[in-house]
Amino acid sequence: MKRIYLITVLVIFTTALLANFNLSFTPRTLTVNRFSTFELDPINPLNQPNYTTLHISNLGESTKFDLEVQILWNTTPIIGENALILKSTEVFEAGGQLDYSNQDLVNNSGGIHFSVSGNIDILKAVKKVPKLEEALMAGYFPDGKLSLQVRIRPANTRTWQEPAAVFAFTIKNSSAIHLLAPGARINQVPPKLSNLPLIFNWHSFLADFNEEILVLKEFPPMQIPQSQNVEQAGKEVFRMPAVHSGFSEYLPLNEGCYYAWQVYSPQHTGSNPLADAKNVNNAPRISSPWYVFQYVKSEQEEQQHAELDNLLQFLNNPLIMNLLLAGYSATGEVILDGRVYKGQEALDILESLQGKVLEIEIKD
Numbered sequence: 001m002k003r004i005y006l007i008t009v010l011v012i013f014t015t016a017l018l019a020n021f022n023l024s025f026t027p028r029t030l031t032v033n034r035f036s037t038f039e040l041d042p043i044n045p046l047n048q049p050n051y052t053t054l055h056i057s058n059l060g061e062s063t064k065f066d067l068e069v070q071i072l073w074n075t076t077p078i079i080g081e082n083a084l085i086l087k088s089t090e091v092f093e094a095g096g097q098l099d100y101s102n103q104d105l106v107n108n109s110g111g112i113h114f115s116v117s118g119n120i121d122i123l124k125a126v127k128k129v130p131k132l133e134e135a136l137m138a139g140y141f142p143d144g145k146l147s148l149q150v151r152i153r154p155a156n157t158r159t160w161q162e163p164a165a166v167f168a169f170t171i172k173n174s175s176a177i178h179l180l181a182p183g184a185r186i187n188q189v190p191p192k193l194s195n196l197p198l199i200f201n202w203h204s205f206l207a208d209f210n211e212e213i214l215v216l217k218e219f220p221p222m223q224i225p226q227s228q229n230v231e232q233a234g235k236e237v238f239r240m241p242a243v244h245s246g247f248s249e250y251l252p253l254n255e256g257c258y259y260a261w262q263v264y265s266p267q268h269t270g271s272n273p274l275a276d277a278k279n280v281n282n283a284p285r286i287s288s289p290w291y292v293f294q295y296v297k298s299e300q301e302e303q304q305h306a307e308l309d310n311l312l313q314f315l316n317n318p319l320i321m322n323l324l325l326a327g328y329s330a331t332g333e334v335i336l337d338g339r340v341y342k343g344q345e346a347l348d349i350l351e352s353l354q355g356k357v358l359e360i361e362i363k364d
Contacts, residue, residue, distance in 0.1 A: 020060035021152045023165035025052045030273040031170045033207060034140045037122045039270035040071075042084070045107040049271045052167045054100045054150055062094045064155035067114070069105050070164070071122065072147040073132055078125045086114035087155065102167075105150060141171050169270070172207035174286050177263050183293035186227050190258060190292040197250040202263050202288060204245060209274055210265045214240045214247055221256035225292050230260050250333060253295040260290045311350040319361075 030051060041047055056065075067086040071079040086105070089112075092098065100113065110116040126132045135142040146169040151160040179185075180201040182193050204212060217234035219225050225234060238251055243263070253259065264287035268274045272283045308330050312320050334346040341349055 020058075021065070021161055022055075022057040022059060023150060023152055023161075024055050025148075025165050025167040026055060027052055028166070029168050029170060030270075031172065031209060032269055032273050033172060033174045033210065033267045035146065035169055035171050035270050036140050037126070037136065040102070040106055040122060040146075042106045042108045042120050042122065045103045045109070045111070048103050048106065051102045051169075051270065051273070052148075054105060054165060054167075056092075056098045056100070056152065058092050058094055058096050060094065062091050064088045064091055066153050066155055067105070068151045068153075068160060070149040070151075071106075071125075072149060073126075073129060073141075074144050076129055076132075078122060078129065078132075079120050083118050084108075084120050085117040086110060087117060088114060102148065105148065140173065143172055145170055172209070174207055174210055174265065174267060175205040177202060177204045177206070177212070177265065177286060177288035179261075179263065179288045179291045181291075183259070183261065183291035186225060186230060186260065186290040186292050188292075190224065190294050192296045193293045194296050196253065197248050198253075200247040200261065202245060204263070204265070206265055206286070210267070211241060212243050212263055212265050214238075214243050214261065214263050216251070216259055216261045218254065219258040219260065221258070221294075224258055225260040225290065227290070230290050234260060255295065255297055258292060258294050260292045262290045263288045307347055308350065311347065311354070314354055315350075 039048060065088050067088075068082065069079065069084045069086065070077060070081065084106075086107070087110075104111055104113055107114075108116060108119050123136075126136055132142070148167045149164040150166075151162070151164045153160045180203065182191070182198050182200065184191055200214065206212070215236060216238035217225070217230070218237045219234045223233070237259075240247060240249075264285045266272075266283040267286055269284065309324065312324065312330060334341045334349045336349060
């Protein structure tokens with residue numbers, strides 16, 4: 001009895017030594033707005049972008065090994081236990097490290113590194129999850145988490161080492177951006193607007209990590225923007241990133257000119273995840289329709305601007321006079337103690353400065 005006990009301990013010790021692996025993914029997570037089954041295709045693995053790398057360290061003895069690959073939607077298995085097992089074709093040396101991309105792991109052929117037990121089809125597998133199948137009919141996964149889980153064991157053994165290494169896509173879909181004001185949708189009659197500053201308002205249905213960018217283009221008085229020329233024609237006069245649902249700032253609009261504005265948001269896909277900022281310029285976009293208006297000065301604005309210029313000249317300051325002579329025009333706003341004054345209040349403040357000795361500095 002004593003001899004059997006010693007043999008049992010030796011077998012347990014040897015198995016533990018062989019199973020001493022360390023697994024981890026880099027990166028462990030990626031965030032995207034949309035993701036399709038074609039971006040994780042085991043039948044054509046080379047079409048997959050390189051999302052992540054699995055690092056395996058062998059802290060035990062030299063051995064071949066098996067990898068089990070599972071794919072889960074939230075907590076529901078799409079590709080479950082023992083459906084896809086990759087068997088290494090070469091011995092993994094003790095103390096060594098191996099790196100495999102998702103192209104190597106989600107792979108029905110095994111490539112140069114593995115032979116394969118099992119054959120998976122993600123499109124067929126999602127039929128086990130009715131709500132997921134319905135959403136994928138539109139081409140993309142709904143909001144949720146898509147996980148790739150990998151376990152390892154020495155070859156010719158039955159017990160998988162725990163815990164599994166996990167890589168996950170967090171999917172947050174975006175749908176639309178709707179402009180409200182100012183202006184009318186392109187190809188309609190542009191309204192004539194005055195009384196600066198204009199207030200730009202819109203509704204967006206985006207994920208919380210999506211950036212919104214406002215673009216304003218100027219067209220000459222004789223060229224009304226149309227859908228067929230708005231992208232190529234006109235001059236971009238303003239661009240504001242990181243705006244959300246509303247914007248108001250004094251913009252130096254020119255009398256009689258037409259203005260087209262739009263809000264867009266770069267979208268993050270499997271090929272362009274949130275962490276990969278270098279691809280943002282080439283990323284697909286969700287864009288609002290263009291809105292168009294014509295800027296015209298009101299009589300009151302023209303009168304107040306004329307009075308403002310006169311009051312600035314009466315200050316008799318060389319710096320201000322040089323700016324006026326160079327063709328610069330006042331915005332019509334006076335900022336005093338952190339508060340912005342316009343119209344008659346601005347005129348009253350400038351009038352109160354007449355006859356006083358002022359120290360004036362010009363800043364950008």
